[in-house]
Amino acid sequence: MTTTLAIVGATGKMGRLFGEIAEASAEYEVVSRLDSRSALDEMLGADVVVDVSVPGVTQSVVEFAVQHGKQVLVGTSGWSADRLAGLRRALGDPPSSGVVVIPNFSLGSVLATSFAAMAARFYDSIEVIEAHAATKVDSPSGTAVRTAELMQAARAARGPVSAPHSDQRARGQQVASIPVHSLRLAGIVAKQDVVFGGTGEVLTITHETISPSAYAAGIRVALAAARTARGLVVGLDALLDLDGTGASGGGAGAGGGSGSAAQSAPEPENVSGQAATATSVTS
Incomplete structure (x- = not known):
């Protein structure tokens, strides 16, 4: 059975990528493509609403879709x-x-975040450096925020990390006590370094996206999950068998759905998985 999609933000890079993936699959059909001039009710003819818009409008888009049972x-x-x-x-x-x-x-990004959460239990000195294209309107990135929050949740028994001189603006924005530094540069798709400082050693976990094609596998997993999910599921890790046990990971306080979004255990309530602030918004 074909699942119909409405893509909000269809003219952006991610919107176009979602459209290409859907068009290449017999499982999906895009029936509505919304941009900044579209009325929200144009999404109502679809089974699944895909929101890849901008931070300034995403909440109203999702709330409208939820109110209409999408x-x-x-x-x-x-x-x-x-x-x-x-x-x-x-x-x-x-x-x-x-x-x-x-x-x-990105599957690689999700794995890198998982590795970082594992390592965070053993280090008290941790910082994150994330870089994206100059066109990205929010900072720090949602990936960096989620990584910092999951690291702090993993090391809850140890307390906040050591972040000297955190009152100085050049020290980055603290997320879950961890300094996060954002770069916005031409020529970059996405890169994140999580740096752990220890006695006599430094551990760096790096992930770099060199092409938007890296998102395709995760998009397919997420689309399959979105068809049958119930409640709120946060993070691609909630849909993957990261520990090899045959069960999916945890969604942020979510009761998982059926199918690909299998029943998932709750994460700490303070793990948002999204950036807190948009530095600029274009409609």
Whole structure:
């Protein structure tokens, strides 16, 4: 059975990529492509609403879709922990539909974040450096925020990291006590370094996206999950068998759905998986 899609933000890079992937598959059909001039009710004829818009409008897009009982896949930054908590309440208990929020569709990025959370239990000196194209409107990135929050959750027993001189602006923005530094440069797709300082050693976990094609595999996983999800699921890691046990990982406070979005264990409530602030917004 074909699943119909409405893509909000269809003219952007991610919107075009979603369209190409859907068109290449017999499982999906794009029935509506929305841009900044479109009325939101143009999405109502689709089974699944894909939101890859901009941080300034994503909340209104998703809230409208949820109010109309639509399945939703979100690939837009701007979803803080507070916003996610409100979205979880809006979905109801028990939820009749589902929203899948993905900070990064790259499988390699999800693995790097998982490795970083593992390493964070052993180091007290940690910083994140993330770089994206100059056109990215939010900073720090949703991936960096999620990485920092998951690291702090993993090392909760150790407390905050050591971040000297954090009151100085050049020391970056603290996310879950971890300094995050953002670069916005021409010629970059996406790169993140998580740097751990220890006695006599430095460990760096690096992931770099060199082409948007890196997102394709994760997009397919997320689309499959969005068709049947119930409640709120945050992160591609919630949909993958990262520990090899045959079960999916945890969604942020989510009751997982059926199918690809299998029943998932809750994550700490402070793990938002999205950047907190958009530095500029274009409609």
